[in-house]
Amino acid sequence: MEQNVVALAEQVAVEAAREAGAAALRLFHSGFTVREKDASGDLLTEADLEAEQAILTQLRSVFPDHQIRSEESGWSGVKGDWLWLVDPLDGTNNFAIGLPVFGVSLTLIYRNEPVLGVIYDTAQDQVYIARKGQGAFRNGKALHIEARLNPGKLTLGWIQGHQVQHDPRAGLLRRHIEANTKRLMRLWAPTLQWAMLARSTIDGVVLYNSEGDDLYSGLLLVKEAGCVVVNFDGTPFTGMNPEPFLIACPPERKEALLQLVQAGLELHPLQRT
The missing domain is CATH 3.40.190.80 (D-Maltodextrin-Binding Protein; domain 2)
Structure with missing residues (x-):
């Protein structure tokens, strides 16, 4: 059952991340409103909200019994084994100053352990997927960490x-x-x-x-x-x-x-x- 849920979750998360990224990129090029979110000076743009809505709509439709914690709207749903963590626009401050370094992040947690991670590098159109015990991938190609040269110049x-x-x-x-x-x-x-x-x-x-x-x-x-x-x-x-x-x-x-x-x-x- 767990693996079936994760397999379906991967499909939904990738689709939701791409939809959220497309919404953010459209606003990035066409213009958007921005305001300070709190006393720390952290920013909130309309892209955060539009991207978040795109993701939450899909998650709630397919997984109505999963709890969600999202960057802007906070907690929703009933506590259980499954929890989604959603950052609809990671890099809001970059986005707000016109720097195209931002993305989307979705994580599925099962009983307090991350089992699926999806990251969408919006400007580069790169989808990263990690499945617990099954590897990491960028646009379908497996990622394997390598130590780079010049160890004294990290x-x-x-x-x-x-x-x-x-x-x-x-x-x-x-x-x-x-x-x-x-x-x-x-x-x-x-x-x-x-x-x-x-x-x-x-x-x-x-x-x-x-x-x-x-x-x-x-x-x-x-x-x-x-x-x-x-x-x-x-x-x-x-x-x-x-x-x-x-x-x-x-x-x-x-x-x-x-x-x-x-x-x-x-x-x-x-x-x-």
Whole structure:
């Protein structure tokens, strides 16, 4: 039964993601309204809302008994074994300033474990699919992580949550990593950064307390492509966590990245309450 649900969910999620992406791209080229969503300065555009509606309409039609948590509308449906996480426009701030780096993210969770992730890189028309235990794919072609050349000149991705924007520990760790790598990237579109790691165009991702509707599709994608995903203390990351601190990379990079991050944390250790 579970595999049948996931197989159908994949078809629906890909179709919904493409429809949402098409709606966003149309508005990106024709014009759209934008406003601040909250005190943090995060933005909301009409594309977020139109894309979200396209996705929710399809999910509710096919899976009326599944619960949904969506970026803009929050929770809906009845709690059960199945949960959809929806980010209809990952990269809203990029979208709002005219930077074509944004996408769509859908994740299906079964009993607190991600089993399907679909990411649509809208501007590049690239569909990424990850199925738990069945691999990762870009436009139907399997993805297999590879360690790149020049191990001493790593290019890493950095992802942080809105709530840590002014956290001095995050800033100190970020600067430490920047000083000891070739480049530290911040795309403002996390799912597309995970996609870069899955296709081996960056060497790893460091995530500092950024849990949200766009997280688990990317984590499943890189895991199924062959990455390891560990907590800052080096223990494997599984399931879900409302306050994740993570490193993701090819297995042979794990020790070097753990040492890099832990050295930065020693300058200003994390204080857990």
